[in-house]
Amino acid sequence: MPTSSDYERMLREAELRVTSPRIAVLSAVHDHPHADTESIFGVVRESLGAVSHQAVYDVLKALTNAGLVRRIQPQGSVARYETRVGDNHHHVVCRSCEAIADIDCAVGHAPCLTASDDHGFTIDEAEVVYWGLCPDCSTAQRN
Ligand SMILES: [Zn+2]
Numbered sequence: 001m002p003t004s005s006d007y008e009r010m011l012r013e014a015e016l017r018v019t020s021p022r023i024a025v026l027s028a029v030h031d032h033p034h035a036d037t038e039s040i041f042g043v044v045r046e047s048l049g050a051v052s053h054q055a056v057y058d059v060l061k062a063l064t065n066a067g068l069v070r071r072i073q074p075q076g077s078v079a080r081y082e083t084r085v086g087d088n089h090h091h092v093v094c095r096s097c098e099a100i101a102d103i104d105c106a107v108g109h110a111p112c113l114t115a116s117d118d119h120g121f122t123i124d125e126a127e128v129v130y131w132g133l134c135p136d137c138s139t140a141q142r143n
């Protein structure tokens with residue numbers, strides 16, 4: 001479990017000023033992978049007290065730009081955030097309840113899939129989203 005000094009170090013290494021909202025947001029995203037802005041805001045508010053939506057939104061943007069946080073947005077979903085960055089992992093999304101889980105890259109590195117015809121493009125990423133039903137929803141459907 002990273003401590004707040006670990007988050008301080010991450011911020012410094014990313015050349016971001018260390019502030020308590022930044023530490024609180026990093027820690028909230030770490031503890032709640034794939035949370036949306038609203039849930040992160042709720043967690044940060046519990047630990048920091050008064051904090052505005054705009055402040056949390058700005059911190060998420062700064063952390064995403066600095067590469068400390070990854071922003072994902074499955075089709076039909078709001079933006080969600082995670083601290084698992086720097087690998088090429090994919091996501092599986094439940095069509096029914098929007099639960100999200102990580103799936104390791106099938107190949108181990110981007111772009112994961114080889115295009116059958118690259119049309120001369122230099123491809124550095126394939127965005128893969130797996131869709132289906134989570135265990136809870138598929139059990140519910142069978143009953
Ligand atoms: Zn589900």
Ligand SMILES: [Zn+2]
Nearest residue numbers: 082084101102
């Ligand atoms: Zn993930």
